[in-house]
Amino acid sequence: MKKLFTLAAVSIGFLLSAQTEADYYTIEQVSIPDGVELEVGGMDFLPDGRLAVCTRRGEVFLVSDVADRATYELFARGLHEPLGLTVHEGDIYVAQRGEVTKLLDKDGDGWADRFETVYEIPLTGNYHEYHYGPLFRPDGSFVTTLNVGWEGKGVSKAKWRGWMLACDPDTKRITPYAVGMRSPAGFGLNNEGDIFVAENQGDWIGSGRITHLRKGDFAGHPAGLAWTGERNSPLDLEAHTITDDYGTMYAAKREVESLKLPAVWFPHGIMGISTAAILNDDTQGAFGPFANQLLVSDQGQSKIMRVSLEKVEGEYQGAVFPFREGFSSGLLRMRLTEDGTLYAGQTARGWAATGGEEFALERLKWTGEVPFEMYAITAAADGFNVAFTEPILASSVSAKSFTIQNFTYRYHHNYGSPAVDMQENAILATRVLSDEKTINVKVAGLRPGYIYEFKIDGITGQDGKQLLHDVGYYTLNNIPGGEVAGAGEIGEELDAGETSPKRPTTMPTAWNGEVDADILLETIKGMRYKQEVLQVKAGQKVRLTFRNPDDMQHNFVLTSGRKGDAVGEEAATLGLKGLGMSHVPEMDEVLVHTKLVEPETSDVIYFVAPTKPGVYEYVCTVPGHYKIMRGVLRVT
């Protein structure tokens, strides 16, 4: 009997180690001809099945036979960095920087010959003023979103920057719809036709997230509030009312009625670093068991995450799970065909992605096998219900199967936030419900306004299948049946980076105020160090100034040799604690490092150069950066 158990355990272990995401969803390359730089900014299917793709270089290609040999025809070119393309009633609409444009081929020769401005938006000329969309709604109107500009912080110096605009394409009249966006690179409709917008970590944005927007909502970044005094603004909230004093968004919500809490937070570095497209699986099962859930792509981590939503107290909230990683470039855009093939349009120029390629077009197909996964998490008055894709082996479930902790993010003008006020939730009881697929988990210490990390261990399906992914994050804005306690007060911030022994920020007194080498290391936009080779003599006393004029956080981590990959990979596993540790893992391969340097600030460290001549790699360990953001210190 014991032997049998062992055998079962071994085979289960084998199953666990053997199964991969590719067993359920396969990624295939769509060929791209030489000379076509398919830096996908947007894409959609034409009624005849061709895929229309716009690129960041301003071209529009029509791709025939995309499911097989894929042939490309240039339809238009010269648009200004279009970052969205939608086909509506057979016509192609693109969001260029300065306008939404309708492209028509009036003489039918396959080449766009009429470029019609649907509406024009003012711009200051700041590169960060990106424009996304359009997204058509069931009533025939569409919405677009407008990034804030970047001047060391998000700014709205041209009208409607930081807004979502709605437009009736027939009258071409625009209506400001919602505000508070920073870099809303993707948005989509759920099955009910409600709009969700994705947001990237940045100033005022603690971490990536998706937010449901109704007209008049304020999504959290205050720059766009500069325009609430305009005649047609749907809200009158003023920018000065948004300060760091609230502590968290949940606390701010009590005083700022129009502030919209994110439906789902995506913990930075774990559930991506730059959320992009939002796509509802409307294939009714053709794409697998997750019909009507949302798929959210991540540009920086070249992957897709999956979201289950529910409505509690009239507002959306829900959970995010890993879904499929391993795409080749920055996954910016997704489209699904009716037969259940997901097309993934990708670009990484200037915005590094773990996939490593500059651009790609790939398709993702369901193999027909159902993975054993957490299907959804929903809130209960005293805990959660965790539903699975397949019936659960009841005997594999116990309180020990779940590790749950909750945390939140600061709501402040700084760039991003570490996970703060982390608390464990004791598991009081677990019960498999009669559908055999759902476990009710009663937990202690339930508090609204926090994000709950679920880690699952040992639960198997009735057929012995192991979980493909064992983690999910549920955002609890409301507890069914009413509020319990607030998230107004937050505890100590994790900030190991400030006190790390490997970040010496004062000159050792023994140096008598003298350094041998004074090194300036800078970043450039595009996730790179400006100086990719630094040189010192062995044992020299070094002062290194790391200056970051980029618009995102970076650090400098000097490794003990050619250890950039090892340190970068380890940093990616830090999970929720990563940001609090400046993304610097505790390992011998790390020699010295700076703090996580905010955009347009600097950090100075002092260290003695290695005494052994050689090559010492340095990397930025912010998740997703180390692959391209690296250099070498030559010690001679």
Place this chain on the structure above:
Amino acid sequence: MRRFPIFLLLTLFLCSCDRDPLSVKEVRIDSPAGVDGLTEQTISDSGIFTEATELLPSHENLTLRLSYQLGDNDGATLLLQNRYSLDLATFELEGQSSQLRGLPSRGIWHDLELIFLSATENVPATVLEVYVDGNLVHTQHKLRRSEIGHGPLVIEPATGATVRVANLRTAGVARAGATSVIEEDGEVNLEIPLLSYAAYATGGDTEAFTDWQKEPDERGYVQRFDVAALNPGTGQYALRFTGKLNVPKSGKYWWNILSPSTARFFIDGEEVLSHDGDPGPPTADSLQLAAGDHDVALEFTYRGGWNRLMFSYRFEDEKVKLLNTVEWGVAYGAPASSDPLPVEMDDRPYLLRSFLFFPAPRIYAATSKRTHVVSVGEGKGPHYSVDLQTGSLLQVWRGDFADVRDMWAGRGPKQIITPLGVTTTFDGDRQWTEDPDAPWPGRSDEPGEDDFQHFAYDLDEAGRPTFTYKIDKGQVSDKFTPDGDALVRDLRHTGSGIDRYTQIANAEQITEISPGEFELRSPGMRITIESYDGEGLFKQVSEGRERLIAHVGADGHLRYRINW
């Protein structure tokens, strides 16, 4: 040959109009003249030269602006201090080739701007900047054959050649930037017109540098305290800037420095501010100053950290302003990329939307961007850029089309294109108005929110666009067709039910050569009306500027040719 259709048209229109449509009615406009701070100089011989002639007596440092015109096959040389030659056809400076991509045509007027610094004991004669028609020709050019001495400014036509020169304006000091002024609102605006610098590589020394008597590693001239750009080596360094500051009003001035580096500021040899580089609020000090010129010096030691220097001042109770500072977040002109990424062209016109620095940026001068620009290129040109928010033609050029490195490499933070040829630039003001007697409207305060809206562009069989704009209740269209070296523009107006006026060009001087044919100076070009059904042309004349305008009826059109 080209005249014939015009006379034919004229005959046709004379039958139906009260006024000869090609007659030009002059309208005086009270519009303030632009101030460049230069002094107009008298030009001998009516400005027509066939042999070497002195334009200015013996000069030292010189800031110069002039317009000139060479005959179709002619050449000429400008001799600075009668010694250093600038070829006005090839723009070779002492035999060194220029940065221009292509050469401007002869036979039309060109604008030359130049900043020259005489040789001193320490620094060779330097041509700091040369522009032709606003295009950068040379920058930071230290002359090899440098000699200390003076000499006149001489124009030397090639044998048998004729050169016309007009509008010679100079300042007897080299001025790379603006000078101090009292603004219209009475506020004092200080500016040091040129800075000399001495740069010292100091190795690993982190103490404030004091050995200013030592021979520096580099010397030169610069317009702003661009400390990061002037490091003579790769490590620690120190800089000493000197210049002349004109104080336009006596009174109390406060000086502020914000920098992580050490800096000391001197006026007339007296230290007025010492900044130790500590983080925290800027260091400030005040001094009573008399109106007039003062020698100023700034000593700077880079000691790690942010490599920046922000120098500000305040006069009495006025606003705090920056002095010769490289401002954060401001786009400055820079020499064109030596490594362009040209748009790949084929046999169809390339329509390219982008931002555009306009007017073309000058070195260290802050520049503004047009944000809704389309540039259209085919073959080797002519190419052109249009502002879709004003409907105006911004620039034309020939040669290669466009460098897109600033858009298509990395994140493309500038999002601009750079023409790969010598541009001729228009003023970019609005294309249409309703009142020919009022000062011409510039740009709307809020582009896109006036009654003028870009609506669409349609491509013809050759792939050339016609731009369509809504203008109030009516519509205007605009089409450009390259024809040889020229560009033909066809403007049409329909549906408004009212008459409108369109601008053809704004220049320093517009001369009618024959009915419907005009020669322009600054910018230099020829305009020929080819087809027109309006009631007449207007020339708005204001201080130093002239603008050619055409009446266009409620359903009217105008076609003209631009040669440059």
